[in-house]
Amino acid sequence: MQVTTCGRRAGPALLPSVVGMDTSTDPRAPIPPVLAFRGVERVYGSGPGAVRALDGVSVDVVAGQFTALMGPSGSGKSTFMNVAAGLDDPTGGEVWLAGHPLHALDDTERTLVRRDHVGFVFQAFNLVPTLSARENVVLPFELAGRAVTAEVRSRVDGLLESLGLLDRAEHLPSALSGGQQQRVAIARALASEPRVVIADEPTGNLDMRTSREVLALLRAAVDDHGQTILMVTHDPVAASHADRILVIADGRLIADHGRMTPGSIADVLVSLEVGAA
Numbered sequence: 703m704q705v706t707t708c709g710r711r712a713g714p715a716l717l718p719s720v721v722g723m724d725t726s727t728d729p730r731a732p733i734p735p736v737l738a739f740r741g742v743e744r745v746y747g748s749g750p751g752a753v754r755a756l757d758g759v760s761v762d763v764v765a766g767q768f769t770a771l772m773g774p775s776g777s778g779k780s781t782f783m784n785v786a787a788g789l790d791d792p793t794g795g796e797v798w799l800a801g802h803p804l805h806a807l808d809d810t811e812r813t814l815v816r817r818d819h820v821g822f823v824f825q826a827f828n829l830v831p832t833l834s835a836r837e838n839v840v841l842p843f844e845l846a847g848r849a850v851t852a853e854v855r856s857r858v859d860g861l862l863e864s865l866g867l868l869d870r871a872e873h874l875p876s877a878l879s880g881g882q883q884q885r886v887a888i889a890r891a892l893a894s895e896p897r898v899v900i901a902d903e904p905t906g907n908l909d910m911r912t913s914r915e916v917l918a919l920l921r922a923a924v925d926d927h928g929q930t931i932l933m934v935t936h937d938p939v940a941a942s943h944a945d946r947i948l949v950i951a952d953g954r955l956i957a958d959h960g961r962m963t964p965g966s967i968a969d970v971l972v973s974l975e976v977g978a979a
């Protein structure tokens with residue numbers, strides 16, 4: 703097991719002037735991380751009742767990797783994802799997304815960074831019920847005021863086809879199965895070619911077979927298109943599709959594993975529960 707830089711407060715020497723921004727033209731330069739946390743803290747409340755949901759988290763999420771974030775209930779997974787996506791503000795430390803210092807931006811600026819660089823996949827699909835599958839996939843372009851050009855339409859149709867949805871493109875979400883709805887959500891997340899897709903329990907509402915299909919699609923987005931994915935899951939089978947498994951407990955990153963089998967992941971989670979008992 704490689705233990706991360708968890709809990710370490712990064713000093714100035716660790717901070718390049720712009721973390722994650724590709725400013726170099728040197729082809730030998732290391733690929734910058736898509737997401738960088740530097741000593742990130744998120745404290746809710748104050749005084750004796752304060753909760754340290756993130757407690758000095760330092761980690762890089764690497765481009766073109768499928769990273770899973772796991773941990774017990776209340777360990778800080780949702781807080782990590784919300785801070786990573788600029789939906790929540792850290793109370794300390796630095797968060798860099800695609801080269802942008804989220805910790806230093808105001809709400810409007812963070813919204814723009816999120817819109818341009820993050821795709822979301824949620825457990826509850828979150829499709830607009832009155833729009834067809836294709837309209838749901840195109841919606842983020844329209845919301846962002848981006849022209850839905852012939853090229854965009856062709857990319858959307860290519861995605862729908864590769865996800866096996868072209869013959870369902872005109873259907874409303876209510877006429878689709880859970881697996882098909884999640885595939886539409888994945889198409890929507892991938893369509894704008896975001897720097898990172900944040901997936902929150904994407905298989906939480908799906909049966910085992912459909913879960914496997916959805917995970918294979920996420921895996922293919924990484925392997926075939928170099929997509930970066932950050933996924934929260936409680937499910938060792940889901941996490942076994944990831945290249946890297948981060949484990950969080952009490953707001954601290956406590957482990958950083960490469961690919962693992964579902965059995966080994968389950969062992970790690972059980973040992974956490976035993977340790978906490």
Ligand SMILES: Nc1ncnc2c1ncn2[C@@H]1O[C@H](COP(=O)(O)OP(=O)(O)OP(=O)(O)O)[C@@H](O)[C@H]1O
Pocket residue numbers: 746747753754755773774775776777778779780781782
């Ligand atoms: N808005 C909030 N106000 C106060 N405390 C909060 C708030 N949001 C989260 N917390 C607390 O922060 C800690 C981490 O919560 P978080 O939701 O990030 O955990 P989680 O790992 O996602 O849990 P779960 O797996 O149950 O969804 C918990 O102790 C939680 O009660």
